[in-house]
Amino acid sequence: xxxxxxxxxxxxxxxxxxxxxxxxxxxxxxxxxxxxxxxxxxxxxxxxxxxxxxxxxxxxxxxxxxxxxxxxxxxxxxxxxxxxxxxxxxxxxxxxxxxxxxxxxxxxxxxxxxxxxxxxxxxxxxxxxxxxxxxxxxxxxxxxxxxxxxxxxxxxxxxxxxxxxxxxxxxxxxxxxxxxxxxxxxxxxxxxxxxxxxxxxxxxxxxxxxxxxxxxxxxxxxxxxxxxxxxxxxxxxxxxxxxxxxxxxxxxxxxxxxxxxxxxxxxxxxxxxxxxxxxxxxxxxxxxxxxxxxxxxxxxxxxxxxxxxxxxxxxxxxxxxxxxxxxxxxxxxxxxxxxxxxxxxxxxxxxxxxxxxxxxxxxxxxxxxxxxxxxxxxxxxxxxxxxxxxxxxxxxxxxxxxxxxxxxxxxxxxxxxxxxxxxxxxxxxxxxxxxxxxxxxxxxxxxxxxxxxxxxxxxxxxxxxxxxxxxxxxxxxxxxxxxxxxxxxxxxxxxxxxxxxxxxxxxxxxxxxxxxxxxxxxxxxxxxxxxxxxxxxxxxxxxxxxxxxxxxxxxxxxxxxxxxxxxxxxxxxxxxxxx
RNA sequence: GUCCCCUUAGUGCAGCGGUCAGCACAUCAGAUUCUCAGUCUGAGAACAGGGGUUCGAGUCCCCUAGGGGAUGCCA
Numbered sequence: 001x002x003x004x005x006x007x008x009x010x011x012x013x014x015x016x017x018x019x020x021x022x023x024x025x026x027x028x029x030x031x032x033x034x035x036x037x038x039x040x041x042x043x044x045x046x047x048x049x050x051x052x053x054x055x056x057x058x059x060x061x062x063x064x065x066x067x068x069x070x071x072x073x074x075x076x077x078x079x080x081x082x083x084x085x086x087x088x089x090x091x092x093x094x095x096x097x098x099x100x101x102x103x104x105x106x107x108x109x110x111x112x113x114x115x116x117x118x119x120x121x122x123x124x125x126x127x128x129x130x131x132x133x134x135x136x137x138x139x140x141x142x143x144x145x146x147x148x149x150x151x152x153x154x155x156x157x158x159x160x161x162x163x164x165x166x167x168x169x170x171x172x173x174x175x176x177x178x179x180x181x182x183x184x185x186x187x188x189x190x191x192x193x194x195x196x197x198x199x200x201x202x203x204x205x206x207x208x209x210x211x212x213x214x215x216x217x218x219x220x221x222x223x224x225x226x227x228x229x230x231x232x233x234x235x236x237x238x239x240x241x242x243x244x245x246x247x248x249x250x251x252x253x254x255x256x257x258x259x260x261x262x263x264x265x266x267x268x269x270x271x272x273x274x275x276x277x278x279x280x281x282x283x284x285x286x287x288x289x290x291x292x293x294x295x296x297x298x299x300x301x302x303x304x305x306x307x308x309x310x311x312x313x314x315x316x317x318x319x320x321x322x323x324x325x326x327x328x329x330x331x332x333x334x335x336x337x338x339x340x341x342x343x344x345x346x347x348x349x350x351x352x353x354x355x356x357x358x359x360x361x362x363x364x365x366x367x368x369x370x371x372x373x374x375x376x377x378x379x380x381x382x383x384x385x386x387x388x389x390x391x392x393x394x395x396x397x398x399x400x401x402x403x404x405x406x407x408x409x410x411x412x413x414x415x416x417x418x419x420x421x422x423x424x425x426x427x428x429x430x431x432x433x434x435x436x437x438x439x440x441x442x443x444x445x446x447x448x449x450x451x452x453x454x455x456x457x458x459x460x461x462x463x464x465x466x467x468x469x470x471x472x473x474x475x476x477x478x479x480x481x482x483x484x485x486x487x488x489x490x491x492x493x494x495x496x497x498x499x500x501x502x503x504x505x506x507x508x509x510x511x512x513x514x515x516x517x518x519x520x521x522x523x524x525x526x527x528x529x530x531x532x533x534x535x536x537x538x539x540x541x542x543x544x545x546x547x548x549x550x551x552x553x554x555x556x557x558x559x560x561x562x563x564x565x566x567x568x569x570x571x572x573x574x575x576x577x578x579x
Numbered sequence: 580g581u582c583c584c585c586u587u588a589g590u591g592c593a594g595c596g597g598u599c600a601g602c603a604c605a606u607c608a609g610a611u612u613c614u615c616a617g618u619c620u621g622a623g624a625a626c627a628g629g630g631g632u633u634c635g636a637g638u639c640c641c642c643u644a645g646g647g648g649a650u651g652c653c654a
Contacts, residue, residue, distance in 0.1 A: 013654050048653060123652070130580095130650090139581065139650065164652055181584070190582050190650075198652040205654045229583055229649035250584095253647070257590075261647095371592050375602045394585090394592080397647060401590050404604045414617075460617030470615070540613030552615045 006038025007219045010071075011209070013045040014057035016264060017326050017347035018064065020400065021224065021254035024365040026069050028251060029222045031366065031388040038219070041089065042074030043212060046097045047202040054083065055327055063348035066433070067358050068381065073216075091216040096208050103203040106211050106241070107165055107196060115168050115240050116196060117147040118154030120161040141192045143168070162199030167207070167237065169193050174232035179249035179390045181225075186232040194233055206230060210237040218246050222390075225250045225397075249390050252369040253397045256346075262400060264329075266344040268322045271333045276316060278336035288312055291335055298331040340465075345402070352437050355465030356405065357430050360412040364405045368398040378411055410462045417459050427455055434464040442475055443468060450562055457558035473548035474562050478570060483549040490551070491542045493575075500576065503542045505532070507572040516565045518557040546575040 010026035012018065018026075030040040042064070046052045061077045064070070073089025080086070087094040110116035121141070130140045147168070148154045154163050174186045196207035203211070213221060228250040238245045256262045279286055292308040303311070312332075315321050323329045326347075333343060345351055351361055363379050371394070372379075372387045379387060416423040428451055435444040443451075454474075458467045473481060492499030509528045513521060529536055540556050547568065553559050560568055 011654085015654080045654060051653075119652095121652095126651080162652080184583075186582080192650085195652050200652075202652090204652070209654090224648095225584075226648055227654090252585085255647085259646075367591075373593065375593065377592085377603055396585055396592095399591065401604070404591065407604055410617080458616080460615090462616075466616075535613090537613050544614060550614090554615090556613055 004219050005217075006033050006036035007041060007217055008033040008038065008222055009041040009043050009213070009216065009218050010069075011043040011045045011212075011223075012060055013048055013051075014053060014060060015048060015051040015324075016056050017349055018060045019262065019347055020345075020351065020361075020365065021262060021368075023063070023067060023069070023348050023361075024254055024368050025222065025224055025251060026064065027067070027362055027365055028370065028388070028393075029220075030069055030071075031385055032220060032222060032249075032390065034385045035388050039072035040069075041091075041216060041218070042071040042094065043216065044075060044095045044097075045205065045208065046095055047198075047205070047208060049200060049202065051324065052097075053325065054080075055325070059326065059349065063352070066352060067348060067362060096203070096212065099208070099212070100201070100203075102215070103197070103208060103211055107203070107207070110167065110196070110240060111149045111165070113240075114147070114149055116165050117144075117149050117168060117193075118151070118158075118163050119144075119148075119166045119193075119195075120154070120158035120163050120199075122161065139192075141166075143193050164195050164199045165197040166193040167196045167233075167240070169233075169236055170239070174235050176231050176235060176248060178228065178231070179220075179247055180252075180393045180395060181228055181250050191232055191236065196237075206233045207237065210234050210241075210243075213246055214238070214241070214243045220247045220249060222249045222251065225253050225395075249393065252394055254368050255397055255399050256344075257399060257401060259399060262346045264326070264346060265322050267346060267350075268329060269319075270342055270344060271323075271329055271336070271338055272316065272319075274336045274338045274342075275312075275332055279316075288316075291332065294335045295328060295331040298334065299327045349437075351405075352434070355434055355463035355468070356409050357412055357427075357464070360409040361405070363412065364408045368400065369394055369396075378408070378415075406462050410460070413461060414459065417455065424452070424455070428452060431455060431464050431467065435468065438465075438468070440468060443471060446475060446562075453558050453562055454554065457554035457562070470552060470554060471562075473550060474553065474559060478567075478574060481549050481571070483545070483575075484551070487545045487549070487551045491545050493542060493545060499542050502534070502539055503546055503572070504576055506539055506543055507569075507576065510560070510565075510568060510572070513565075516561065518561055521560050522557050543572075547571050 008029040010022075010029050012022055012026075026042075032038075033040040044057065046057070057075075058081055061075060061080060065077065073091065074087055074094045076084075076086040076088055085093075085095045085098060093099055107116060111118075119141075126141060129142070148157060169188070169191045171188045173188055174191075175183065176186065177183050194206060195204050197203055212218075231248055231250075235245050254262060256266070275291070279288065279291070288309050289305075292305050292312060296303075296305055296308060308328075311323075315323055323332075340354065343350065345354055348361075352358075359381060362381055363377075363384065366379070366384050366388070367377065370388070370392055373392050374387075376387070413427060416427045428448060431451060432444060435441075446454075454467065454471050458470055461467045461470075488494060493503060494500075505528065506525060509524055510521070513524050515521075525539075526536065529539065541551060543556060544553050544559070545551060547553070547559060547563060554562070563571065
């Protein structure tokens with residue numbers, strides 16, 4: 001046994017929402033740490049000044065919290081919400097943007113040792129090099145003959161061009177022993193002298209990751225496979241510093257059902273399509289200006305309305321342009337009315353809003369690229385900790401199957417609802433969180449007691465949105481209720497039809513009912529059915545239609561309780577009085 | 580261009596030299612319930628192609644094809 005404690009980390013960059021694939025990586029990191037009694041750490045890789053945003057940082061932290069991905073060291077969520085980059089843990093700061101001196105001191109060590117040098121090619125020059133590379137040429141950057149390691153000399157020679165630092169890649173074969181990919185040798189000629197400090201002074205990912213993982217005592221680097229080919233860079237850097245390499249484990253990628261990368265581009269495209277359509281409908285006074293106004297009132301953004309209009313105009317014109325701010329995109333989607341069902345789900349928050357249960361998502365994403373090998377699929381988070389191992393992680397890309405997730409969701413919710421009081425309570429809490437996330441104040445306002453009855457009555461739901469949908473008519477004011485004509489006709493409830501008499505009969509039974517509880521209501525109505533010699537199924541759908549206007553609602557008895565005596569009488573009498 | 584990885588039913592996985600190739604989701608059929616859902620029972624459905632190695636290959640090796648990743652002053 002090794003004495004080293006297991007420490008894993010998840011290191012997102014706050015340039016967008018938490019992607020479902022990122023959540024998978026984070027969760028497996030956490031599972032591995034927990035399994036070995038170690039710690040899971042969160043580090044924020046905010047070195048991309050152009051794309052970072054505070055809002056996406058908060059979003060990521062919220063999403064992790066919602067999923068239950070708490071960490072032993074990392075950002076202080078409350079402080080971040082207040083706008084401070086505060087964190088907790090002994091190896092901080094956990095924001096890379098606050099670790100600049102550390103990186104610079106390590107870069108200086110390399111410079112002093114002649115293992116790094118200054119460079120000042122422009123992006124255009126480098127692109128041209130790659131373009132024009134012949135079959136036998138080196139691809140991209142070529143190491144210069146004279147290596148400049150003195151800052152002043154570099155400044156002079158660069159002659160005004162921005163200066164960066166490149167790592168002098170050693171001419172040795174790099175061996176990587178990956179826990180998933182197996183042992184692999186990377187020949188030196190495939191590595192060129194990569195940049196370690198950008199001209200804006202920020203370290204590159206490849207550099208910061210090595211320094212941080214080492215200083216933060218990360219024992220296992222578990223990350224997506226897209227990083228595998230870059231691992232020799234990290235190992236080369238570790239060798240240069242004489243630092244031990246952590247263990248690596250590269251997880252297969254997650255793709256959507258079409259086998260493509262799940263990207264925010266997909267979402268963007270859909271929103272763009274609807275936005276164009278919306279702007280085409282001039283009658284409603286729809287213009288880019290009004291869109292910008294509405295978006296601005298929906299989200300807090302620093303941009304002026306004019307700036308926003310310009311940005312949106314450019315976005316609409318260029319099919320390849322993706323809006324950088326997720327919240328703006330969401331707001332536009334709301335304004336132009338993109339139906340929920342049409343919005344591609346790729347971020348954790350999308351699944352939250354669609355009505356998924358966090359534990360079901362965790363269960364499902366754990367199986368994206370990993371399997372216990374036993375055939376068991378349904379796990380609670382605690383069982384996953386027990387079962388997880390890196391050996392069973394596959395190298396094959398995983399495909400995201402929403403239908404299976406839905407099925408997992410149903411199973412988890414069903415299991416909870418047939419479990420003890422504590423598990424039922426978890427469902428209540430989760431359902432309330434859902435209602436909050438979609439802004440359904442009306443349902444949230446009915447109180448815990450009624451929400452419990454509702455959940456019990458709608459057992460077997462797939463998503464919380466199903467519960468919400470079916471409960472809608474029960475809690476609508478009578479004035480908003482609409483009656484589905486087809487349903488009315490089907491049940492023979494039109495004026496003069498026989499169904500109305502039966503309904504009137506039940507109405508009277510209910511009117512005389514003192515005890516407005518499920519068992520009593522059931523007993524009374526069943527007794528009446530017995531007298532009349534009819535079955536429940538002859539009358540229940542009629543009551544349902546009169547009560548909700550639709551043929552679909554929760555079971556009858558709880559529905560009556562939820563609407564309440566007054567509401568029921570008002571609805572039934574009102575329906576019977578109608579022409 | 581170069582390097583790396585992958586390929587079992589529609590989808591996700593299991594299999595790690597000898598299985599009637601197993602499971603789940605989805606699909607279809609039947610049963611059950613006051614609707615929807617759920618639940619229960621059953622059915623159809625796969626080793627990318629070609630060479631080897633071996634008594635024996637989905638499993639090991641090679642080639643081909645297809646998919647993916649990397650090769651960025653993104654992470």
